[in-house]
């Protein structure tokens with residue numbers, strides 16, 4: 001990046017990252033290269049790499065465009081693309097851990113992260129301990145001689161605890177431990193973990209990068225030896241992203257800042273309103289002053305996004321079904337980050353091991369899309385009314 005670019009705002013850089021007008025022969029966007037085989041005209045070029053590329057799985061101008069864009073946005077040396085967010089998590093863990101090692105994983109981690117740790121990693125003789133997300137510098141007490149990685153996710157994508165990343169990072173550094181963060185919630189626009197010394201920042205690009213629920217990708221951005229190690233492991237495992245999905249992620253980045261601003265504004269408006277509703281026990285949104293980690297969030301994050309959770313007062317399963325089944329604009333879905341609003345009932349109590357979920361009532365994770373807020377509010381208002389018993393109950 002040249003000196004002028006360095007001074008430009010992220011909004012400006014998002015329009016320009018990963019583009020090279022000369023290479024794309026004047027077209028605004030980098031071309032979509034699909035392909036396995038790269039041809040070598042001579043024996044010498046076969047070993048030297050004729051055009052700078054060897055095989056479709058290893059590198060292509062399409063992959064490089066997104067990798068370069070994310071290197072700049074994350075402040076990374078390298079970005080490795082994977083076919084999904086979960087494969088970004090599993091590839092990074094496999095790269096940085098070996099048999100006999102111990103990993104500390106936040107209790108608020110995306111549930112499939114736990115499934116991988118408790119299954120395949122355990123099978124490889126790698127031990128996982130889950131820690132309280134709000135542990136901060138106290139994490140030092142959980143470190144064992146064989147602890148090699150600390151895995152963070154902040155805020156937790158359902159339960160919304162914000163982690164004290166600088167405090168955890170300081171302990172990790174003192175003890176020579178590599179740190180990984182699942183930064184999917186914030187995107188590099190709202191939180192830049194590598195600037196705080198975290199070694200690896202990974203994303204489910206399926207969410208806000210792609211932004212339209214029509215493709216899947218994972219990204220792993222890292223510095224120094226961690227980056228090299230992840231790159232080598234991903235290649236050894238045969239991990240690569242699809243070229244179309246890569247291009248859709250790069251296209252998504254162009255509008256990421258304006259989409260996020262709208263997600264943030266609409267979600268905050270609804271979260272504030274939900275706080276005033278009688279049926280609601282708690283709204284878990286880190287940008288609200290009522291959130292227990294609000295100060296930490298204010299200190300470390302540039303802004304919030306469209307994701308937050310709500311805990312309802314205790315209502316029966318039938319009442320909850322009446323509420324969610326009748327919603328017209330909020331469909332239920334496991335993902336988030338697209339243009340559409342979603343709701344997901346969840347219960348972390350069966351799988352949490354380091355913390356106890358303190359609520360009795362049903363919890364709902366909302367992703368606020370780009371529908372008009374007044375329409376979303378009307379849909380939810382009618383839904384909350386359906387929680388109450390009717391004459392037919």
Ligand SMILES: *Cc1c(COP(=O)(O)O)cnc(C)c1O
Nearest residue numbers: 084085086110157182184204206
């Ligand atoms: C969705 C999600 C993932 C997994 O991403 P996929 O692209 O669906 O594999 C990982 N972490 C978080 C926080 C997520 O929300």
